[in-house]
Amino acid sequence: DGGITQSPKYLFRKEGQNVTLSCEQNLNHDAMYWYRQDPGQGLRLIYYSQIVNDFQKGDIAEGYSVSREKKESFPLTVTSAQKNPTAFYLCASSTSRPKLLTGGSDTEAFFGQGTRLTVV
Amino acid sequence: GENVEQHPSTLSVQEGDSAVIKCTYSDSASNYFPWYKQELGKRPQLIIDIRSNVGEKKDQRIAVTLNKTAKHFSLHITETQPEDSAVYFCAASSPEKDLYNTDKLIFGTGTRLQVFP
Numbered sequence: 001d002g003g004i005t006q007s008p009k010y011l012f013r014k015e016g017q018n019v020t021l022s023c024e025q026n027l028n029h030d031a032m033y034w035y036r037q038d039p040g041q042g043l044r045l046i047y048y049s050q051i052v053n054d055f056q057k058g059d060i061a062e063g064y065s066v067s068r069e070k071k072e073s074f075p076l077t078v079t080s081a082q083k084n085p086t087a088f089y090l091c092a093s094s095t096s097r098p099k100l101l102t103g104g105s106d107t108e109a110f111f112g113q114g115t116r117l118t119v120v
Numbered sequence: 121g122e123n124v125e126q127h128p129s130t131l132s133v134q135e136g137d138s139a140v141i142k143c144t145y146s147d148s149a150s151n152y153f154p155w156y157k158q159e160l161g162k163r164p165q166l167i168i169d170i171r172s173n174v175g176e177k178k179d180q181r182i183a184v185t186l187n188k189t190a191k192h193f194s195l196h197i198t199e200t201q202p203e204d205s206a207v208y209f210c211a212a213s214s215p216e217k218d219l220y221n222t223d224k225l226i227f228g229t230g231t232r233l234q235v236f237p
Contacts, residue, residue: 033225040129042209042229043164058224059121090163094225108154109211109225111163 003027006091006112012120013078013085021076021115023091031095032074033109036060037088046089049074078117089115122147122214126228133200134236141231143210144192152213153186153193158230159206167208168195200235207232 004025013019023032031050035043045058049068063082068074074093078085092109123146133139145153154169170177170184170193177184181200186193197204210228 035227040229042126043227045224045226048224056224059226092225108166108169109156111156111165113163 004091004093004110004112006089006115008115009113011115011117013117015119016080018077018079019117021078021089021091021117023074023076023112024072025074025093025110026072027093027095027110028071029093029095029110030071031093032068033092033094034058034064034066034074034076035090035092037090037114043090046076085117086119087117089117122150122212122224122226124210124212124226124228126210126231128231129229130232130234132234132236135200135202137200139197139200139204139233139235141195141208141210141233142192143194143212143228144190145212145226146191147212147214148188148191150212150214153184154211154213154225155182155184155195156209156211156227157206158209164209197233200233202235202237205233205235 007022033048034046037043044060046064047055047058047066049055052068052071055066055068065077091112094109126143151172155167156164157167158164168179168182168184170186181198183196207230209230211225214224
């Protein structure tokens with residue numbers, strides 16, 4: 001359900017290794033987001049992308065990288081530079097529309113089921 | 121950039137009582153305020169939202185109010201039921217002044233609501 005799929009559901013990584021989390025959506029959404037969820041800290045924005053081949057850093061981008069080569073896909077790479085990568089990662093896509101057309105902004109986000117990354 | 125604060129972090133109520141969760145935001149240009157519910161082990165899902173041109177919105181037992189002057193908005197759940205138990209997140213859509221008018225959705229830290237039968 002939801003049309004946005006994350007894989008894998010669980011991922012284990014050795015210290016010093018890079019790892020890539022997959023996020024695919026078939027909702028024809030332009031905007032995609034990556035959030036990190038830690039206990040007591042809510043959802044913190046890592047990266048977001050409004051359009052293919054363009055993306056912006058969120059509040060906690062250090063140690064992460066993304067690409068947006070296709071509208072449907074927004075993979076997140078957790079690099080060895082990320083000091084505390086163990087967390088639950090959520091991908092989302094939204095129906096955000098430019099304010100030029102609507103005079104406002106709607107940003108309903110649909111979430112994937114998440115990937116739980118553990119560093120071993 | 122936008123900063124969203126959410127209170128309380130945990131909330132316990134008796135079944136049938138009301139629950140209120142409050143959020144404040146910092147960017148006066150924010151214009152869209154959704155609320156998400158995350159049940160244990162599941163993804164967050166939108167339950168209600170409000171836009172900046174509206175002061176209040178209701179959907180059955182849930183309602184959201186917005187005070188643009190004070191930059192705060194609240195979620196109200198009446199006649200709570202055990203299935204309302206979940207983590208609730210508020211969010212604010214912060215418009216970025218870039219080429220694409222990108223909207224950045226910033227979340228609060230979440231409120232764990234427990235409804236006891």
